[in-house]
Amino acid sequence: MSERIEQLFNTLIDQDAPIPIEKLPELSDLDSNQMAVLCQKWACLDPQRRRSLIKELGQLADENIELTFEVINKFALNDQHPEVRQTAINNLWESEDPSLIHSFIHALESDSSELVRAAAASALGSFVFLAETGDISPSLQLDMEEALLHSITIEKNEEILCSCLESLGFSSRKEVETHILEAYHSGRETLKESALLAMGRSANKKWRDLVLSELHNPLPNLRFVAAKSAGELEIRDALIELIDLLEDVNRDVKHAAIWSISQIGGSTATEALASLFDLSDDDEETQLIQDALDNLAFVNGTRDLLIFDFDETEDTDT
Numbered sequence: 001m002s003e004r005i006e007q008l009f010n011t012l013i014d015q016d017a018p019i020p021i022e023k024l025p026e027l028s029d030l031d032s033n034q035m036a037v038l039c040q041k042w043a044c045l046d047p048q049r050r051r052s053l054i055k056e057l058g059q060l061a062d063e064n065i066e067l068t069f070e071v072i073n074k075f076a077l078n079d080q081h082p083e084v085r086q087t088a089i090n091n092l093w094e095s096e097d098p099s100l101i102h103s104f105i106h107a108l109e110s111d112s113s114e115l116v117r118a119a120a121a122s123a124l125g126s127f128v129f130l131a132e133t134g135d136i137s138p139s140l141q142l143d144m145e146e147a148l149l150h151s152i153t154i155e156k157n158e159e160i161l162c163s164c165l166e167s168l169g170f171s172s173r174k175e176v177e178t179h180i181l182e183a184y185h186s187g188r189e190t191l192k193e194s195a196l197l198a199m200g201r202s203a204n205k206k207w208r209d210l211v212l213s214e215l216h217n218p219l220p221n222l223r224f225v226a227a228k229s230a231g232e233l234e235i236r237d238a239l240i241e242l243i244d245l246l247e248d249v250n251r252d253v254k255h256a257a258i259w260s261i262s263q264i265g266g267s268t269a270t271e272a273l274a275s276l277f278d279l280s281d282d283d284e285e286t287q288l289i290q291d292a293l294d295n296l297a298f299v300n301g302t303r304d305l306l307i308f309d310f311d312e313t314e315d316t317d318t
Contacts, residue, residue, distance in 0.1 A: 231260025
């Protein structure tokens with residue numbers, strides 16, 4: 001093991017020394033020998049130190065695509081402190097390793113912390129999506145869906161319920177629709193919000209009218225999720241209302257509308273976003289609009305190609 005890694009491990013153990021963030025990239029993609037040493041040192045760190053370290057690694061990975069701390073986060077899934085386990089699960093949001101599925105199911109069903117169970121339920125969502133696209137085995141898909149559906153029926157904690165429902169939004173299981181409707185009509189704002197998010201994830205146009213009806217909800221968090229879901233479902237009838245939301249007083253709602261307009265596409269969408277781009281004096285918002293315009297160009301170009309291919313096929317058949 002390199003001397004630099006050894007020095008880094010020793011610095012991490014020193015509870016009085018600040019975590020050397022600038023040196024943490026050296027922990028990326030550790031080999032088995034390096035991990036063995038880290039596992040030995042891990043027990044010498046107090047829970048807050050471990051949590052801070054895992055949190056910093058997550059932020060570094062988000063900011064630097066070439067860095068990967070997956071092996072450390074997997075190890076931290078079994079940490080004694082619930083906040084460390086929760087943060088490790090959150091850090092693994094991009095992983096497509098199927099071996100994580102049963103770890104997350106176990107955490108959902110058995111962890112003593114509600115925060116960890118909610119994080120596990122949420123983390124399963126990306127794997128449910130992968131299962132729907134055929135990248136996860138049917139047996140693993142069944143295990144995930146059964147675990148999430150069971151938790152919805154027995155769970156009392158609202159955050160866990162919401163996380164389960166949102167993850168199941170990706171599933172094509174017929175009974176999921178019943179749970180979405182129950183949550184939508186529950187009279188509980190957070191459950192309704194999760195129901196709308198699940199509708200957007202479902203790729204099911206049957207939710208079109210419900211999503212449209214929430215675009216001008218007095219509550220900004222519900223307008224936000226409705227605007228996001230309208231784009232994910234590519235509801236063309238929502239375009240004019242989404243353009244209206246470009247003047248929403250809530251920044252998050254406005255930004256959701258910007259991206260959803262780009263997902264729906266068309267010349268009216270292009271004109272609306274181009275006009276907003278010319279008026280914007282906010283650097284962050286201008287970048288979002290530019291990204292949306294780029295996405296819009298892709299969406300419009302894809303549709304043009306589909307129309308062209310369809311016309312070519314018709315000409316060939318005649």
